Amino acid sequence: xxxxxxxxxxxxxxxxxxxxxxxxxxxxxxxxxxxxxxxxxxxxxxxxxxxxxxxxxxxxxxxxxxxxxxxxxxxxxxxxxxxxxxxxxxxxxxxxxxxxxxxxxxxxxxxxxxxxxxxxxxxxxxxxxxxxxxxxxxxxxxxxxxxxxxxxxxxxxxxxxxxxxxxxxxxxxxxxxxxxxxxxxxxxxxxxxxxxxxxxxxxxxxxxxxxxxxxxxxxxxxxxxxxxxxxxxxxxxxxxxxxxxxxxxxxxxxxxxxxxxxxxxxxxxxxxxxxxxxxxxxxxxxxxxxxxxxxxxxxxxxxxxxxxxxxxxxxxxxxxxxxxxxxxxxxxxxxxxxxxxxxxxxxxxxxxxxxxxxxxxxxxxxxxxxxxxxxxxxxxxxxxxxxxxxxxxxxxxxxxxxxxxxxxxxxxxxxxxxxxxxxxxxxxxxxxxxx
Ligand code: KE4
Numbered sequence: 001x002x003x004x005x006x007x008x009x010x011x012x013x014x015x016x017x018x019x020x021x022x023x024x025x026x027x028x029x030x031x032x033x034x035x036x037x038x039x040x041x042x043x044x045x046x047x048x049x050x051x052x053x054x055x056x057x058x059x060x061x062x063x064x065x066x067x068x069x070x071x072x073x074x075x076x077x078x079x080x081x082x083x084x085x086x087x088x089x090x091x092x093x094x095x096x097x098x099x100x101x102x103x104x105x106x107x108x109x110x111x112x113x114x115x116x117x118x119x120x121x122x123x124x125x126x127x128x129x130x131x132x133x134x135x136x137x138x139x140x141x142x143x144x145x146x147x148x149x150x151x152x153x154x155x156x157x158x159x160x161x162x163x164x165x166x167x168x169x170x171x172x173x174x175x176x177x178x179x180x181x182x183x184x185x186x187x188x189x190x191x192x193x194x195x196x197x198x199x200x201x202x203x204x205x206x207x208x209x210x211x212x213x214x215x216x217x218x219x220x221x222x223x224x225x226x227x228x229x230x231x232x233x234x235x236x237x238x239x240x241x242x243x244x245x246x247x248x249x250x251x252x253x254x255x256x257x258x259x260x261x262x263x264x265x266x267x268x269x270x271x272x273x274x275x276x277x278x279x280x281x282x283x284x285x286x287x288x289x290x291x292x293x294x295x296x297x298x299x300x301x302x303x304x305x306x307x308x309x310x311x312x313x314x315x316x317x318x319x320x321x322x323x324x325x326x327x328x329x330x331x332x333x334x335x336x337x338x339x340x341x342x343x344x345x346x347x348x349x350x351x352x353x354x355x356x357x358x359x360x361x362x363x364x365x366x367x368x369x370x371x372x373x374x375x376x377x378x379x380x381x382x383x384x385x386x387x388x389x390x391x392x393x394x395x396x397x398x399x400x401x402x403x404x405x406x407x408x409x410x411x412x413x414x415x416x417x418x419x420x421x422x423x424x425x426x427x428x429x430x431x432x433x434x435x
Pocket of ligand 1: 022023024060115116118120143144145146155157205209210238239240241260265266275370400
């Protein structure tokens with residue numbers, strides 16, 4: 001079933017730490033051997049052993065139209081024939097910047113980088129340069145990449161591995177990162193008042209996607225906006241995950257709250273390495289070479305990545321019905337998974353925003369880090385492997401979100417529910433055994 005993946009994993013571990021280039025891929029949170037993939041098309045992944053899977057990871061978000069989406073492939077092929085990089089400006093960078101600014105409310109200028117981490121690191125540096133203040137507030141369970149300032153009570157892989165605050169981050173750095181409870185305005189208000197005049201930025205995932213999927217409570221984002229206005233703090237929405245995923249204009253459009261800076265990744269590169277940060281001209285013109293805040297990158301604005309992003313975002317911009325279709329597909333999956341878990345008396349909660357879906361095996365509602373941490377991770381492991389062996393690939397961690405692609409058919413959703421129903425029997429038996 002997984003012989004080739006097992007061989008490849010053994011070989012990979014000789015040369016690459018943990019055999020992976022990103023920790024969450026190592027299956028440590030769910031056990032077993034990571035699957036090595038060979039190809040993918042539309043909603044389907046094919047592993048090194050030739051097994052086929054219905055994909056609910058989508059490379060952690062970029063594959064909103066499914067894998068090897070024709071317009072993207074064609075665009076990358078064409079761009080590659082003209083060289084893979086110039087280290088100099090190209091028209092494609094302007095076109096993608098223009099398109100993102102057209103699609104996202106409130107953006108006036110944007111800078112391309114090579115990852116979501118770089119986008120978030122740069123955004124807080126600019127906020128610090130713009131305000132002359134050092135501290136930032138982030139939220140427990142939010143993940144903004146592996147920049148030092150963010151590896152304090154972080155989500156995603158950091159949470160999965162129990163290292164929400166990573167070694168290697170200096171005390172000097174850590175002291176400038178304050179952590180608040182997600183969806184707890186009072187907690188943020190307290191920190192803002194206790195550190196009056198010292199906070200440069202509040203950065204958050206407006207829809208938390210790195211402790212499962214947790215939407216903002218009503219009024220939370222608007223409350224943060226008011227707090228930032230009152231205390232002269234830069235509000236940064238990290239939309240690396242939810243940007244272009246939950247709506248054409250991302251979370252700002254969905255909730256009608258405007259941040260001062262927004263970070264992007266994933267979908268804007270259609271699977272190629274791209275990040276970006278942007279916002280008001282007054283703030284963004286702090287960035288070198290216009291302003292004094294330095295930020296650079298050899299491959300920033302890479303022509304292959306720009307053309308891939310243009311093809312995918314261009315399609316989404318011209319076909320906004322995709323978001324309605326994704327909404328219906330994800331709502332259908334959520335409803336039928338709920339019926340399966342209910343039928344088998346499996347304690348569960350699901351949170352959904354558009355085509356981001358969080359599945360938690362616990363009795364309680366989940367609206368912050370503490371409640372998310374109560375999810376039964378062992379039971380999630382059973383769920384994960386039960387679906388895997390039935391040809392359905394979920395994110396290999398209880399602290400991640402599922403991402404649906406518009407390539408999923410009704411048959412795919414039905415097959416997923418059937419696999420979950422079979423697996424739920426195993427889960428129920430495990431729960432009975434535990435008593
Ligand atoms: P990257 O540096 O991995 O491109 O982006 C970091 C990042 C920033 N902000 C948000 C909201 C993110 O979700 C991410 C990265 N997401 C994870 C998935 N939970 C990447 C998967 C991985 O680490 O391999």
